[in-house]
Amino acid sequence: MAGPASLILISVFGTLALLGIPLAISITAAALAAVALVAPLDMALFTSAQKMLASLDSFSLLAVPFFILSGVMMNSGGIAVRLVNFARLIAGRIPGSLAQTNIAGNMLFGSISGSAIAASTSIGGVLVPMQAEEGYDRDFAAAVNIASAPTGMLIPPTTAFIIYSLVSGGASIAALFLGGAVAGLMWGLGMMALTSLIAWRRGYPVGGRTGWREALRITREALPSLMLIVIVIGGIMFGVFTAVEASGIAVIYTMLLAFVIHRTTPLRNFPSFLLETAQVTGTIMLLLAASAALSFAMAFTGIPAAVTSLILGLSDDPVMVMLIINAVLLVIGCFMDIGPAILIFTPILLPIAQKVGYDPVHFGVILVFNLAIGTITPPVGTGLFVGASVAKVRVERAIRALGPFYILLFAILALVTYVPALTLTLPRLFDL
Amino acid sequence: ESLRFAYASNATPTKEAMAHFGELVEEKTGGEVTVQFFPDSQLGGERELVEMVQGGLLDMTKVSGGLMESFSPVYGVFSMPYLFDSQEHFYAAMDNPEVTGPVYESTRDDGMVALTYYDSGARSFYTKDKPIMKVEDLKGLKIRVMQSPTSIRMVEMLGGSPIAMGQDEVYTSIQQGVLDGAENNEFAITIAGHGEVAKHYSYDVHTRIPDIMLISTATLDRLSEEHRAAVIEAAKESTEFQKQAWNEAVEAAKKQSEEEFGVQFYYPEVAQFQQAVQPMYDELAADPEKQLLFDAIRAAAGNS
């Protein structure tokens, strides 16, 4: 059963997706085709509809629209400038100051807004031109911005882990957030180290000292925005509230910031933020629902079991198996976006990883790390395209400048994959 | 012909009984009918599985009797606290076709009927900070209950704050203090690992809610008379098989809870709890169908 079913599934999905049919529809059609092999079409239609609805019926999912809304409101006014100033304060004395500022800014902004694209446009949009003016190579500046933007997908709050938690059958969101924070920090600090090495060899300028009075002012301005990270991570870490409650608190806190404390935007803009949130939520959730229909179709026709025995047939050595899984994920990440990739491949790959002794939380971090790399690699890499266009350099040139960064990222990925203690120590310390 | 049978997560004796059911069907039909299992929520949660049986995509499933209340209200009677006096009374009532027959048939117009039940043990409270020795101990405690109106009502009557949430969120919620405790059989301590966060298990034995095995009416109609009889017979025999395995497994779980998880067991006076939920029985009279089932079950108490 698994043989013909997987053939039909892959060919229907591949053909429709290539023709430019929206992914959610291509996915559902593939699911329908596979189930229709063994059941009447009408039944397949009902089951797909039922699976779509059931996948949306989850309390944890509530965190998705709420974290999106707080990100949308955060993006709306003046916080990019505040965070750039603060990032310069902490990273401005390292060789390649402006590039370092860009990395730190992307980590902070990406964490808060949860969007790599928003980070690379608003932080890179300010810092790449400044670097060009100070004599940095424009391709290099673009590469630094592109390579550091995805850190926000790992540093919490992040919707990727909420979605993973759901499809993994309940891996703790809180534990994923902490594990992801460590992986995201490793990514960001790694970029900083490599950047300072390149900047030092090329003799890029080191920024001047900031007076303490100025430093205090900058910190005070950035503090309310930074508090969001502290509230979310701290609250979850010390068990004050759950991830879903954290998302609600993030929304209310961001509303206070936008409408009362910073007053960056008038209250009458609130409905437009809500509308944007509903729209983004709608696209993510339709994909999630479609993927639920697909993973049902796969389970029903026995595909995950077949893939498991296929991969474990090649090797049952954990190091080899994870090498294969990572290679598969990197290829998937080259062609697919992060959300659908998590939804479709978790049910297939997680059981294999678990069979060779991997913890679901650890595997979630590996998965998201992998797919986050995929957003900045050719041929399909939205982070790559957006970053190149923000810096006004051709994509090919950005790719060439990204070379050493890719190599470093693979090295960090290997560390994250083969040293479980890196991701699991912190969550275990806090009993999550 | 192969019957598609899906279920969610379960205690080991129940899983074994379902596997045994599969073997029996094959044996009795000389291999003409086989059962294909989809275990461990592979195809979805219990509500979805029941709907798939109704829709005809699945032939069979097995779910908690508590869930069945939202498909057919009369099942709610099984969730009533202190309905059964003992395990013997429970078996005597559930094995009596005059008691269970009308309930099993109540969903026929919705495209499914029940074939048999499995013992799912007695449910009691287990808590994080202190044992429940009397009703007052429950006052203000946040207790997780199944998503069943009767269970919610019961905890309210006992003075606790019922929170209906999914089983998979219970562990972290107790740990983070979002919940003070929950109520379930002993397997929640071991299989779900709740013994790591809740150390007090108080045997107030408030409910014995049976698991229910369902089959689609379309499947029954499709089977030949001979095969249909074989499936029904196999279901009944698997229930007897499950009874044998159940008590042994509960004892093992209890032992494991004490030794591995350091859980303490308490035996509060039950009468006071029975008293507190009395109004629920007065409310029952409003629904004649429920009252009928209730009377039949109580009548079986003397026979056991």
Next chain:
Amino acid sequence: MRALRRALDIGVGAVCCGLLAAMIAVLAWQVFSRYALNAPSTFSEEALRFGVIWVSLLGAAYSTGRGTHMAVDLLREMTRGGVRRALEFLVPLAFLIFSLAVLVRGGLHGVEIAARQTSPVLQIPMGYIYASLPVSGALMALYSVLNLVDLVRDRRRLPDDLERMIIAGD
């Protein structure tokens, strides 16, 4: 046609905004009742779960109008003229088939099955929850027809990958 699109946008948009605002209030109440009053609300969790379902599916319909659902644009970007135009037409057509077959037809089957179920806590008919599928499907179908008409009149081009990503904020 334009008036119809505008009316749809305003209607669906307003319901989405209202639902989201209400959900913020309910979650705030849940957190408050749990921590400040130490008497957790029993209804909020179920209400919020149902809210997410409706907002997600209505939001999906709204996004259909905007054309912001994720797709692979490789082939479309590579082609010109008649082929490209044909590929552009495929999108609203696929939406039309998907929404009518899966969401409306499959969803109505679900409504029928769920009609006699009630939700455990709020005791509302589960049919109201399942109804989100056909309702959103019908809206999606309407939007797809409008998109199709606009394509025929050449009044509108599909947003490209980049545009969609920026709107989707991912």
